Amino acid sequence: MLAAVLIVVAPRPLSAGESAPGHSLKVIVQNGYLPQLPVLVRVEVRDATGRRDWSLWDGEATLTTDTAGISLSTNRIRLWHGLGTGLVIFSGGGDFNLRVAVGSLQTNRTLVSLAAGPVIQAGGTLPGSSTTWSGVIQVTNDLTVPAGHTLTIESNTWVLINGVASGTNANDILVSGTMLSLGTEAHPIAITCANPGLRWGQIRHNNAQPSVYRYTTITLAGRAPGEGHTGQAPVIRPSNSQITFDSCNITDHATPAGTPGKIMQASSGSDLVFTNCVLSRARMGPEIGGTALQFIDSYITDMRGPDDADGIYLLNQQPGQVIRLAGSVVAGGDDDGIDTLGSDLTVEDCLVRGWKFPGDDSKGISVFGGECRVWRCLLADNTIGLSGKGGNAENVRVRIDHCTIIGNAYGVAVTNKSGTTPIIDYRITNSIILAPDALFTQYDPADIHIDYCDLSEVWPGTGNILTDPLFVNVGTYDFRLQTNSPCIDTGDPASPSDTDGTRVDMGAFPFVHAPNPPALSNPLLLPDGKLRFTINGTSNQVYYIEATSNFVTWTTLATVTNTMGQMQWTDPGSFSNDRFYRAELVP
Numbered sequence: 109m110l111a112a113v114l115i116v117v118a119p120r121p122l123s124a125g126e127s128a129p130g131h132s133l134k135v136i137v138q139n140g141y142l143p144q145l146p147v148l149v150r151v152e153v154r155d156a157t158g159r160r161d162w163s164l165w166d167g168e169a170t171l172t173t174d175t176a177g178i179s180l181s182t183n184r185i186r187l188w189h190g191l192g193t194g195l196v197i198f199s200g201g202g203d204f205n206l207r208v209a210v211g212s213l214q215t216n217r218t219l220v221s222l223a224a225g226p227v228i229q230a231g232g233t234l235p236g237s238s239t240t241w242s243g244v245i246q247v248t249n250d251l252t253v254p255a256g257h258t259l260t261i262e263s264n265t266w267v268l269i270n271g272v273a274s275g276t277n278a279n280d281i282l283v284s285g286t287m288l289s290l291g292t293e294a295h296p297i298a299i300t301c302a303n304p305g306l307r308w309g310q311i312r313h314n315n316a317q318p319s320v321y322r323y324t325t326i327t328l329a330g331r332a333p334g335e336g337h338t339g340q341a342p343v344i345r346p347s348n349s350q351i352t353f354d355s356c357n358i359t360d361h362a363t364p365a366g367t368p369g370k371i372m373q374a375s376s377g378s379d380l381v382f383t384n385c386v387l388s389r390a391r392m393g394p395e396i397g398g399t400a401l402q403f404i405d406s407y408i409t410d411m412r413g414p415d416d417a418d419g420i421y422l423l424n425q426q427p428g429q430v431i432r433l434a435g436s437v438v439a440g441g442d443d444d445g446i447d448t449l450g451s452d453l454t455v456e457d458c459l460v461r462g463w464k465f466p467g468d469d470s471k472g473i474s475v476f477g478g479e480c481r482v483w484r485c486l487l488a489d490n491t492i493g494l495s496g497k498g499g500n501a502e503n504v505r506v507r508i509d510h511c512t513i514i515g516n517a518y519g520v521a522v523t524n525k526s527g528t529t530p531i532i533d534y535r536i537t538n539s540i541i542l543a544p545d546a547l548f549t550q551y552d553p554a555d556i557h558i559d560y561c562d563l564s565e566v567w568p569g570t571g572n573i574l575t576d577p578l579f580v581n582v583g584t585y586d587f588r589l590q591t592n593s594p595c596i597d598t599g600d601p602a603s604p605s606d607t608d609g610t611r612v613d614m615g616a617f618p619f620v621h622a623p624n625p626p627a628l629s630n631p632l633l634l635p636d637g638k639l640r641f642t643i644n645g646t647s648n649q650v651y652y653i654e655a656t657s658n659f660v661t662w663t664t665l666a667t668v669t670n671t672m673g674q675m676q677w678t679d680p681g682s683f684s685n686d687r688f689y690r691a692e693l694v695p
Contacts, residue, residue, distance in 0.1 A: 409441075
């Protein structure tokens, strides 16, 4: 008798402490290090798709070495949503392997001591048309890259800049030509202070030629004149310049009290691109004025200090300039996550959380004038999720779609700014807004238009509901929808369908309807002794085809894509009567 078992297997739940299938750990760190100088260690938890695991709301990486003589200034790094960075001093000398673990995930990186290598002195105005740096460079006074000159920093280079203990007059890098800092993932570049107890000044791009920083870590700066919203020194100071930051870390420029440095002050026709970057532990993130900005797949975390310790401050871009934040995390600070003034910007697929300084009206997103579009974002654990304000007679536009907004005090607010009377025009659809006071305004409630949303208070509009959205687990900040959530398939029917082809859901995380489980049928023994059978399931689902002879040990024979929902598959081996088959949905 022909033996073929038709077994259905869906992805199984995880046991406590077990890593999700396909998760991996990525560590980016200097390949060459200098004893007694801090090294930036960047740790990322990646899921099976290769994306950073945003569901890891808070985490911790532990660091150890394989060499008894090496000591670490710290052995722990905090993770925000699958990513964390920390400065670590390795004492003791010699080469070693750095071991990094997050839960059951582990990896290691080799660090090679550069203590015995030469140190090249640099400073003043670079001569000629080009300069190339490699190895260890010590900048002993202000360094100028003049117009028409290209400074290239090769991978695995350390740039040490002499610093000062106090004041606003320290050594700077002044760029009017081109800066090419070309690190790699395996061999990043470090730009830091020559003495870890001091701080250097800033990098200024003034009417400079287009420049690139790639896999470059910039730390321990900020001894320069204060500017802008905070009155603190910007570490990067572009003016009328185009700069691309690719896979960079700009971190550790301020104490927890908020001095002396912030990440950036940009103005006067600059054009900035950040991709795969981390900005952390400064007085505030970038302050962007009159500047175009693309901020993609990047993180802003731990901006601490008194008033205006914002994640990023976006104001008054010039006509034709675009500001866009996408696929990014803005988490953990003492004022507003994203603060605007008269800007036109788009925030999409972002996570903004942890802006809740005690006694302050900290906001995930603060919109002052202009227009802000917020698409498919999670705003959670902020004092106020999103707030709008404006000047007299100003028409401020806020567009929110497919968002989940969880406020500790207010979800969406309209506040009076110094006695002004603007029109704050909210258009909100397909979203979930929950807070002790979900919708608050000091002006005309009719200016807040809400349709097809789940709210925690009554508000007029079409398709709104007032019910528990049934998140998977609010206690662990899992704001996905349970299978019986009232927010599934109840969004605006005029909106494009969700990716699974169903009517749109409410909230930032669409519920993906489970595909039809695979079923095997119609086994047929072919004349050549091979077995063919039919796989029935959902179109475009991927399955493992597995076989066993004892129902204990299963062997994967093939991975197939069921393109049309039904397909035939033939076992390339010869069939035997004690062989059984199953199809398993690939997680």
